[in-house]
Amino acid sequence: MNIEEVDSRLREGVPGGVLELHKGPYSPHLVVDAEKIREVCLFLRDDGALRFDYLTHLTGLDCGELLCTVYRALSLLHKRTVAMRAYVPREDPVIDTISDIWASAGWFEREAYDLLGIRYRGHADLRRLLLPEDWEGHPLRKDYVDPLRYQDIDNTRDYGI
Amino acid sequence: MKALRTEDMTLNMGPHHPSTHGVLRFILTSDGEVVHSCRPDVGYLHRSIEKIGEIMTYIGFMPYTDRVDYVCAMNANWGYALAVEKLAKIEVPRRAEFLRAIVGELNRISSHLVALGTMAMDLGAITPFPWALRERERVNDLFEEICGARLTHNYVWIGGVAFDAPDGWLEKVRRFIDSFEKMIPEFNRLITGNKIFHERLVGVGVIDRKTALAYGISGPNLRASGVDWDIRRDIPYGIYPELAFDIPIGGDALGCIDDGYARFVIRVREMEESLKIVRQCLDRFPHEEKEHRTRIRKVKPPVGSVYVASEAPRGELGFFIVSNGTEKAERMRIRTGSFTAMSVVEKIAPGLMVADLVALIASLDVVAPEIDR
Numbered sequence: 001m002n003i004e005e006v007d008s009r010l011r012e013g014v015p016g017g018v019l020e021l022h023k024g025p026y027s028p029h030l031v032v033d034a035e036k037i038r039e040v041c042l043f044l045r046d047d048g049a050l051r052f053d054y055l056t057h058l059t060g061l062d063c064g065e066l067l068c069t070v071y072r073a074l075s076l077l078h079k080r081t082v083a084m085r086a087y088v089p090r091e092d093p094v095i096d097t098i099s100d101i102w103a104s105a106g107w108f109e110r111e112a113y114d115l116l117g118i119r120y121r122g123h124a125d126l127r128r129l130l131l132p133e134d135w136e137g138h139p140l141r142k143d144y145v146d147p148l149r150y151q152d153i154d155n156t157r158d159y160g161i
Numbered sequence: 162m163k164a165l166r167t168e169d170m171t172l173n174m175g176p177h178h179p180s181t182h183g184v185l186r187f188i189l190t191s192d193g194e195v196v197h198s199c200r201p202d203v204g205y206l207h208r209s210i211e212k213i214g215e216i217m218t219y220i221g222f223m224p225y226t227d228r229v230d231y232v233c234a235m236n237a238n239w240g241y242a243l244a245v246e247k248l249a250k251i252e253v254p255r256r257a258e259f260l261r262a263i264v265g266e267l268n269r270i271s272s273h274l275v276a277l278g279t280m281a282m283d284l285g286a287i288t289p290f291p292w293a294l295r296e297r298e299r300v301n302d303l304f305e306e307i308c309g310a311r312l313t314h315n316y317v318w319i320g321g322v323a324f325d326a327p328d329g330w331l332e333k334v335r336r337f338i339d340s341f342e343k344m345i346p347e348f349n350r351l352i353t354g355n356k357i358f359h360e361r362l363v364g365v366g367v368i369d370r371k372t373a374l375a376y377g378i379s380g381p382n383l384r385a386s387g388v389d390w391d392i393r394r395d396i397p398y399g400i401y402p403e404l405a406f407d408i409p410i411g412g413d414a415l416g417c418i419d420d421g422y423a424r425f426v427i428r429v430r431e432m433e434e435s436l437k438i439v440r441q442c443l444d445r446f447p448h449e450e451k452e453h454r455t456r457i458r459k460v461k462p463p464v465g466s467v468y469v470a471s472e473a474p475r476g477e478l479g480f481f482i483v484s485n486g487t488e489k490a491e492r493m494r495i496r497t498g499s500f501t502a503m504s505v506v507e508k509i510a511p512g513l514m515v516a517d518l519v520a521l522i523a524s525l526d527v528v529a530p531e532i533d534r
Contacts, residue, residue, distance in 0.1 A: 024465075025463065025464045025465045026464075026465055026466040026483070027465065027466045027467055027468065053374050054374050054377060055377055056377070056468075056470070056477065056479065056496065057377075057468075057479060057481065057494070057496040059481065059494045059496075061483065061492055062492075070481070070494075072468060072481075076374070076388065076390050079395055079396075083468065102375060102377065103372075103375040103376045103377075103504075103508070104375065104376045104377030104501050104504065106504060107500065107501070107503075107504040115211070128204075129203065129204065130203065130204035130207040130533055131204060131207065132204075139209065139212055140211065140212060140492075
């Protein structure tokens with residue numbers, strides 16, 4: 001089963017869930033309606049023909065006006081993967097959590113929240129993962145500017161040149 | 162008699178760990194010796210490697226991949242090279258593929274040696290650690306001879322490998338695997354069959370198949386839970402499709418499954434399989450082909466994205482690269498095995514004794530820089 005078949009199976013199972021099958025220039029993926037991400041993921045995991053039982057990774061992307069969550073699921077049974085993207089607006093980047101569908105998403109979502117500021121609605125423990133809790137900003141956003149000071153520690157270096 | 166009232170105590174474990182896993186910190190609540198909850202606090206070794214990946218050129222980023230997981234830098238180099246080669250459609254000469262497989266598997270052996278040695282040391286057995294490190298030093302000697310570095314190799318380059326094997330190097334590798342093959346039974350005699358070691362690990366830190374899959378555990382930890390999955394066989398890369406090797410999984414053949422002991426034994430068995438692979442590479446080495454690298458001046462892939470997974474000693478090492486058509490990546494994402502392995506501790510720890518929590522963490526073989534990147 002290739003991505004076209006996963007796509008058509010999903011369109012049957014979750015009407016309106018898949019917005020687009022992207023074939024290029026980026027690697028093939030399904031663009032999923034952010035409002036229906038939970039339905040799509042549940043269907044991917046539980047449908048007998050799909051059985052995506054493993055979330056390989058989840059991360060965020062800064063796409064300018066939009067922020068994007070990238071999902072990649074794997075079916076060990078059928079030896080196939082599927083990649084998905086869900087876009088949310090930059091001003092209000094909120095999307096439902098899938099951490100109860102695949103537990104590994106728990107930390108992946110925390111990381112994406114930490115570094116890109118995407119908020120995962122319904123996440124049980126959405127705290128920063130890598131950076132200190134009082135850190136300001138989300139460093140993997142393209143408009144991020146390094147702070148000059150953090151807790152009275154000077155972040156600049158005078159190299160005398 | 163009235164039941165004795167007890168209170169939960171909050172304990173801070175770390176932010177260092179008396180072993181070689183890197184800087185880890187756990188916030189425990191415990192009732193006496195029994196852990197009620199365990200919150201791993203990671204990020205102490207966050208070096209912004211993903212952000213640096215957006216600032217450096219593709220070629221310039223290679224030495225940073227060494228630092229993602231410095232216990233198996235060769236495998237990290239290799240995983241990154243695979244991703245960029247797929248993105249920019251760069252061919253790799255056959256000679257380089259063999260050299261990559263040899264150093265990759267040697268690095269798997271040396272990484273597992275560290276894992277096994279520290280696992281034993283975390284449980285209080287000091288002797289196996291220097292024994293394991295002595296063998297690892299010999300692998301480091303081989304690496305030093307081929308690329309000049311013992312830890313952060315920067316050896317696998319985009320389009321091939323940095324240097325060809327010097328004269329006599331392949332014979333030295335063969336001498337090493339011949340002697341190391343005899344070391345494995347000795348290592349087993351020293352620790353694998355030890356009764357105290359059994360009692361500390363058998364049935365401790367049980368991660369069943371369902372939990373392992375849900376938490377995205379990968380590599381030897383996943384296979385210890387009875388899941389037959391190895392990227393080298395299932396999503397093959399390099400010359401692995403030409404090589405014959407077994408994939409040890411927890412269950413009947415090993416006699417142990419799901420627990421810390423299974424994760425230990427799997428790694429011992431994987432070292433044997435790596436020896437098999439190295440031996441095959443040496444036997445079939447393409448001496449007639451001289452090129453070890455496709456010469457490239459500039460890597461400028463077209464707009465696109467790629468995710469390439471490789472089987473590192475600590476599980477799935479995946480590079481997700483988004484290209485905007487320039488010499489620098491738009492996004493450089495690294496998915497590592499230790500990250501997901503660490504996240505499962507939160508789930509498994511409640512109900513363990515504090516000492517067993519140490520056994521759990523040791524048996525998962527987490528390396529902190531790989532979690533934080």
